[in-house]
Amino acid sequence: MSQFNVGFVIFPGITQLDLTGPFEVLSRLATPASMSVPSRFPQAKTFVAAKTMAPAVSDRGLLLLPDCTFEDCPPLDLICVPGGAGIIDALADVETIGFIRHQAANARYVTSVSIGAFLHGAAGVLKGRRATTHWAHTDLLPLVGATHEKARIVRDGNIFTSAGVSAGIDFAFAIVAELAGPEVAKAIQLSIEYDPAPPFDAGHPDKASEAAVALMVQRNAAAHAGIEQALGRLSMSAN
Amino acid sequence: MSQFNVGFVIFPGITQLDLTGPFEVLSRLATPASMSVPSRFPQAKTFVAAKTMAPAVSDRGLLLLPDCTFEDCPPLDLICVPGGAGIIDALADVETIGFIRHQAANARYVTSVSIGAFLHGAAGVLKGRRATTHWAHTDLLPLVGATHEKARIVRDGNIFTSAGVSAGIDFAFAIVAELAGPEVAKAIQLSIEYDPAPPFDAGHPDKASEAAVALMVQRNAAAHAGIEQALGRLSMSAN
Numbered sequence: 001m002s003q004f005n006v007g008f009v010i011f012p013g014i015t016q017l018d019l020t021g022p023f024e025v026l027s028r029l030a031t032p033a034s035m036s037v038p039s040r041f042p043q044a045k046t047f048v049a050a051k052t053m054a055p056a057v058s059d060r061g062l063l064l065l066p067d068c069t070f071e072d073c074p075p076l077d078l079i080c081v082p083g084g085a086g087i088i089d090a091l092a093d094v095e096t097i098g099f100i101r102h103q104a105a106n107a108r109y110v111t112s113v114s115i116g117a118f119l120h121g122a123a124g125v126l127k128g129r130r131a132t133t134h135w136a137h138t139d140l141l142p143l144v145g146a147t148h149e150k151a152r153i154v155r156d157g158n159i160f161t162s163a164g165v166s167a168g169i170d171f172a173f174a175i176v177a178e179l180a181g182p183e184v185a186k187a188i189q190l191s192i193e194y195d196p197a198p199p200f201d202a203g204h205p206d207k208a209s210e211a212a213v214a215l216m217v218q219r220n221a222a223a224h225a226g227i228e229q230a231l232g233r234l235s236m237s238a239n
Numbered sequence: 240m241s242q243f244n245v246g247f248v249i250f251p252g253i254t255q256l257d258l259t260g261p262f263e264v265l266s267r268l269a270t271p272a273s274m275s276v277p278s279r280f281p282q283a284k285t286f287v288a289a290k291t292m293a294p295a296v297s298d299r300g301l302l303l304l305p306d307c308t309f310e311d312c313p314p315l316d317l318i319c320v321p322g323g324a325g326i327i328d329a330l331a332d333v334e335t336i337g338f339i340r341h342q343a344a345n346a347r348y349v350t351s352v353s354i355g356a357f358l359h360g361a362a363g364v365l366k367g368r369r370a371t372t373h374w375a376h377t378d379l380l381p382l383v384g385a386t387h388e389k390a391r392i393v394r395d396g397n398i399f400t401s402a403g404v405s406a407g408i409d410f411a412f413a414i415v416a417e418l419a420g421p422e423v424a425k426a427i428q429l430s431i432e433y434d435p436a437p438p439f440d441a442g443h444p445d446k447a448s449e450a451a452v453a454l455m456v457q458r459n460a461a462a463h464a465g466i467e468q469a470l471g472r473l474s475m476s477a478n
Contacts (some may be wrong), residue, residue, distance in 0.1 A: 017431065020301065024404070027299035046300055055304050060266035061285055062259065065294050065302035114432075135432055150412070152436050158247050164432030165263070173438050183451070186441035190455050192256065193353075193374055194401030195442030196435035197391050199412050202425035203434030212422070238351035 004029070004179070007047040007076035007103065009119070010066050011096060013086020016058035017114040017165050019048075022080055025172035028188045029180060041147040049073040051095055059084045068101040078175070079103045082168070083114035083134065085223050090119055097122050107173065113168035118144060118227055120161075121172035122234050130156040134164035135205050143231045166203070169194065198239040243268070243418070243433055246286040246315035246342065248358070249305050250335060252325020255297035256404050257352040258287075261319055264411035267427045268419060288312040290334055298323045309338040317414070318342045321407070322353030322373065324462050329358055330469035336361050348414065350399040352407035359400075360385060361473050369395040373403035374444050375459040382470045405442070408433070 006026050008019050029044035035049045050056060050066035057063055081100060089095045101123035102216045112120050117133040120126050121144025131146040132138060132154045141148045152163045162171035173194075177185040189195075202208040208216075246263050247258050257420045268283035289295060289305035296302055320339060320441045329335045340362035351359050356372040359365050360383025370385040371377065372395040390412045391402045401410035412433075416424040428434075441447040447455075 015263070015264035016259055020263075023301055024254070024256035024259075024299065027301070030299065033338055048301065060263065061306070062266070062287065063261055063304035065304060067300070067302060088256045109243070143423070146452065152434070163434075164430075166408070166433040166435065170436050170438065182439060186439045186447060187451050187454060187460060189437060189439055189442045190444070190447045190451050191403075191458070192405045193442055194405040194437055195290045195402075195440075195446065196405065196437065198428060198433055198435065199409065199411050199416060200425045200428055201422060201434075203428045203432055207434065208425060212426050212429050215426060219325060219430070 002043065004044045004061060005047060005074055005075045006044055006078045007080070009079070009081045009096070009100060010028070010048050010050045010056045010064060010089045011049055011086050012056050013059050013084050013089065014056055014064070014082055015084035015114060016062045016064060016120055016167055018082030018084060018168050019064070021169040022113060024192060025169060025176060025188055026078075026080075026212060027140070028068070028191060029176060030215070041177045044153035047076065049099070070095060073099070073103070073114060076103045076107050078109040078111060079107045081116035083112070083116040083165075085226070087115055088223070088226040088230050091122050091227070091234065092139065098220055100127070107158075109158055111162070111171065111175065113162050113171065114164045114199045115223075115227065116128040117141070118231065121146060122231065125159065129159055130154055131159070131161040132163050133161060136164075136217060137224055137227060140224070140227055140231065142226065143235070170210060241282065243283045244286060244313055245283055245317045246288055246312060248280045248296045248318070248320045248335070248339060249287050249289045249303060250325050251295050251327045252298050252323050252328065253303070253321055254323035255299070255301045255303060255402055256323030257323060257355060257407050258303070258319070260405060260408040261352060261411035262367060263431060264408060264415060264427055265317075265319075267430060268415060268423070276463040284313065288338070290332070298325060312338070312342070313343045313459055316344050317348040317350060320355035320358045320419060322351070322355040322404075324465070326354055326358055326439055327462070327465040327469050330361050330466070330473065336350070340364070346397075348397055348399065350401070350410065350414065352401050352410065353403045354462075354466065356380070356385075356400045357383060357470065361470065364398065368398055369393055370398070370400040371402050372400065375403075375456060376463055376466060379463070379466055379470065382467065382474070449477045
């Protein structure tokens, strides 16, 4: 294997950290030669694929540009699908789901961050699999035939799903360790000084106050209903 | 105060997570009304400012678009300057340094992630201040008149500098707590499920192997020399 293609799917309304977190880690596999760490890993190349070459505006207003269209994107060794409220439209988009289905069928690694899991779900990828997603939406996983496993990163065969947003960074290190070994993962961790020290310990419902959880469930209600409806429509059209 | 302007500086060769990490956190201050957490914080608005409206390619190939030029950017309440090897060219760019100097002079909060600190340094912002930067470049802080303090986030008055790359996420939560209170920071932490669980504990030189540190010092040597030279030229032209 001379080149390992790592592809990210991008769409309007993406939660940008779902993509940019793992991108920062995985793109550092692109320079293993200068890394001089013993590694069995070949050259990596990243792709950011979208339906069109137009800028994609994130759900919070950051402007990202794809570097290829779904049509131009080469076969991917690893496909990573991020989330964001934009998945509700993407779930109804035949080309987006078709791209994911096609690439996932041939990729060595099929991965998602946060509610990107439901795009894999719509593509049929998660049927009979253990998986996770953003904590506010884990109850919807059975709608795509998956069983929720409570973990920050869930691996079932070649499928890696991760929890909400920032979990994509931890997932990416797990993938790097799998692909290139722990020493390369540790070198990349040092290069981005990933020694996290959140000023609060409230990043999971088990640790947050009941009020904060209730508030976030309420704030996620529209997205939750939107995903549920979009998956319902898909299921009806499949019958 | 009716609107709080949060501005990020962008340039070619940026390390994108330096920007996208804090952007994901700080941009969530833009919806405090629907957050219904007791907060003294007004509406936030983000700006991504560059010399021109051209896409900026990150040091690892991600394409980001600014949403305003330095000229169009309104006065910022908070300016955040990211790093990346691209700062070497930016250090020599009169318009970039001029923008930072002008905005920093009037902002309530002056902040940087990783080696973005040296752009503030070139703008004269760090003279006589305690500060930090990416671990591989902390020894260069005296060149801009700053004293290195060994911490992930260093606050000196209204200046927040943060350590390498991923430290920008932790910094952003500290800023949110300062601006809007700890309950808002915790709500945002829960919304991005920021409950970090790196598979390895090697994100700081104190924790990494000697071999990994030596390797990363070697890999950073060109950037280190480039920053040193660029700062030397600035110092000469100031004399």
